[in-house]
Amino acid sequence: MDAGAAVRSEFKVLIFLVLSDTILPDIKDEGNMNEVAELRKLDVKNLPPIKPILLDDLNVMVQKNLYLEIGSGPYLFLLSPSYSILNPRPEDDINDFVGKNEVLLDYLKETIIQNLAVYSVLIDINSYFIEQNNGVVLARLKDRDSGGRRFEIKFYTHAAMELLKHYEDKIYIGRDFIDLFNFRRRHFGLKDLIVSLRDQYDDLIDTAQQKLKSLMEHKSFFQEISESVSELKAESLQILETIPPHLDFSKISGTELIDINAQYRAINHYLIELQDEVGEFENLLRYKKENDFVRYVTKYRKDLTNLISYFNIKINGFLSAKIHNFKNREK
Amino acid sequence: MGWRLILEPAPLKGSFNMAVDEYLFRAASSDGRTYVRFYGWQRPTVSLGYSQRIGDVLDLDFCRSHGIDIVRRITGGKLVLHHREVTYSVCSAEGAVFTSSLADSYRLISRALIRGLEKMGLEASLAEAAPASYSRGFMPCFSLPARDEIEIAGRKIVGSAQKRVGPRFLQHGSIPLESDPDLLRQVSLPKGKESEFCLTSLSQALGRAVTFEWAVDRLAAGFMEFFGVEPEAWNIPLKEMSVVRKIEESRYDNPGWTLERQ
Numbered sequence: 015m016d017a018g019a020a021v022r023s024e025f026k027v028l029i030f031l032v033l034s035d036t037i038l039p040d041i042k043d044e045g046n047m048n049e050v051a052e053l054r055k056l057d058v059k060n061l062p063p064i065k066p067i068l069l070d071d072l073n074v075m076v077q078k079n080l081y082l083e084i085g086s087g088p089y090l091f092l093l094s095p096s097y098s099i100l101n102p103r104p105e106d107d108i109n110d111f112v113g114k115n116e117v118l119l120d121y122l123k124e125t126i127i128q129n130l131a132v133y134s135v136l137i138d139i140n141s142y143f144i145e146q147n148n149g150v151v152l153a154r155l156k157d158r159d160s161g162g163r164r165f166e167i168k169f170y171t172h173a174a175m176e177l178l179k180h181y182e183d184k185i186y187i188g189r190d191f192i193d194l195f196n197f198r199r200r201h202f203g204l205k206d207l208i209v210s211l212r213d214q215y216d217d218l219i220d221t222a223q224q225k226l227k228s229l230m231e232h233k234s235f236f237q238e239i240s241e242s243v244s245e246l247k248a249e250s251l252q253i254l255e256t257i258p259p260h261l262d263f264s265k266i267s268g269t270e271l272i273d274i275n276a277q278y279r280a281i282n283h284y285l286i287e288l289q290d291e292v293g294e295f296e297n298l299l300r301y302k303k304e305n306d307f308v309r310y311v312t313k314y315r316k317d318l319t320n321l322i323s324y325f326n327i328k329i330n331g332f333l334s335a336k337i338h339n340f341k342n343r344e345k
Numbered sequence: 346m347g348w349r350l351i352l353e354p355a356p357l358k359g360s361f362n363m364a365v366d367e368y369l370f371r372a373a374s375s376d377g378r379t380y381v382r383f384y385g386w387q388r389p390t391v392s393l394g395y396s397q398r399i400g401d402v403l404d405l406d407f408c409r410s411h412g413i414d415i416v417r418r419i420t421g422g423k424l425v426l427h428h429r430e431v432t433y434s435v436c437s438a439e440g441a442v443f444t445s446s447l448a449d450s451y452r453l454i455s456r457a458l459i460r461g462l463e464k465m466g467l468e469a470s471l472a473e474a475a476p477a478s479y480s481r482g483f484m485p486c487f488s489l490p491a492r493d494e495i496e497i498a499g500r501k502i503v504g505s506a507q508k509r510v511g512p513r514f515l516q517h518g519s520i521p522l523e524s525d526p527d528l529l530r531q532v533s534l535p536k537g538k539e540s541e542f543c544l545t546s547l548s549q550a551l552g553r554a555v556t557f558e559w560a561v562d563r564l565a566a567g568f569m570e571f572f573g574v575e576p577e578a579w580n581i582p583l584k585e586m587s588v589v590r591k592i593e594e595s596r597y598d599n600p601g602w603t604l605e606r607q
Contacts, residue, residue: 245446248447255394255396256396280511
């Protein structure tokens with residue numbers, strides 16, 4: 015989709031807003047969100063310059079159609095690609111923030127896209143849905159107690175025309191962790207992604223207590239998955255401690271690279287085992303019609319699938335290709 | 346496959362010790378044997394974990410001005426001050442014995458070492474999890490016992506680290522004959538109140554001085570008894586020493602490897 019099409023797509027959404035009285039109900043989060051306040055602390059002049067990279071068409075399309083969701087107090091504000099505040103109703107504070115910080119928001123979006131392109135496979139493996147939705151992707155930011163430096167971002171896609179009418183129908187794509195001051199990630203950014211799986215699982219147990227009809231009936235699954243998540247985290251962090259955080263292919267030998275590839279593969283194997291257990295639990299929940307809860311398990315499994323794909327494509331796949339360029343093991 | 350036991354009769358240079366461990370780590374994958382080695386250190390030597398940033402954890406000026414050697418391990422973990430101690434290393438690719446998990450093999454080796462400590466008349470146990478602040482922070486290896494490390498009366502007696510590539514692993518660890526918390530405090534960063542160490546030594550735990558040979562005899566016997574093996578006493582063949590020297594030169598004696606970390 016070209017820039018003109020993106021603008022037209024957004025224009026249609028705005029027309030819908032103007033013509034319809036049924037503007038979405040305010041999206042409220044139970045917690046007190048502070049992304050706007052944290053972003054306000056940043057001055058674009060102090061942020062590191064973004065090095066341009068060549069993006070493919072799909073990434074460019076997403077960049078042009080990227081919506082941001084940022085929280086302030088009890089509200090999660092949805093900003094269109096040109097920073098119109100679509101939901102909830104604009105307030106002075108968010109109007110003031112957006113009005114004064116368009117350059118910062120541009121910077122933020124550019125960083126998000128570059129991180130997606132280099133350090134994830136979320137766009138690639140969800141390309142079908144994203145293209146069906148004309149490149150519309152929502153990026154929901156959550157500050158990580160870092161003064162606006164680091165964010166966890168959840169990504170969704172949605173049909174542009176239906177976005178405001180059926181916001182709840184958005185499709186979860188996955189999540190990423192960005193650091194505005196440090197683009198280059200140690201160990202492909204795996205530490206954040208793996209630690210997050212433990213945190214998410216703890217959240218899943220909290221949700222189960224509220225949503226699951228019979229928690230005790232599934233005790234053995236929770237126990238088994240919990241042990242697997244703990245093992246994944248402990249083993250992975252120890253393995254990462256013995257892998258170079260950044261790989262300099264001009265200095266590394268073929269033998270070393272083979273070892274490193276095997277070490278990353280070992281982490282991936284823990285993920286595959288965990289995904290298998292979570293998938294089994296998900297099937298059982300569907301069979302027992304635990305519909306209120308199963309979607310959270312599905313989302314968790316989606317994160318596992320994403321990470322396994324990340325390993326297969328951007329880590330082990332990438333390293334294997336590099337290994338094949340060596341003529342022999344010792345070189 | 347057979348097990349081989351290497352008892353180093355004399356203390357060795359830190360960089361050479363690390364090169365031998367790496368040589369055995371490589372050998373374990375090619376010949377399928379398990380290597381167990383006990384050794385000492387010629388002079389006080391700080392070893393850094395593979396990923397540790399020197400400026401975060403080590404007072405380099407103090408080490409240089411006091412003749413303390415510095416090496417970087419290929420294993421993970423934290424800073425260790427090797428001084429009057431017994432160091433062990435285990436290299437193996439025997440998945441049937443050590444399983445494929447880092448934690449499982451770690452626990453298994455810890456239990457074998459406990460058997461050795463029992464032969465000295467000591468009652469040691471595996472530690473529960475350390476506080477999260479320890480694993481996150483820069484505190485040296487002997488600050489607190491981490492999960493499955495060996496402690497005596499709540500004080501850490503063995504500090505170990507492991508590198509694993511598939512089924513093949515190297516685990517080495519340090520068992521102080523005598524502890525020197527003052528020297529450890531002086532070489533470590535950050536300075537301050539975090540530098541309170543919860544460590545002990547064989548001499549302290551036994552209430553008398555012990556020699557390297559006495560301790561190694563019991564540790565080796567306990568180790569082999571635990572695994573139910575009769576190892577072959579072994580030394581690296583002379584013709585292979587050039588390989589060890591090459592590893593030492595390119596890596597452990599190379600400031601680029603030891604001091605510069607991304």
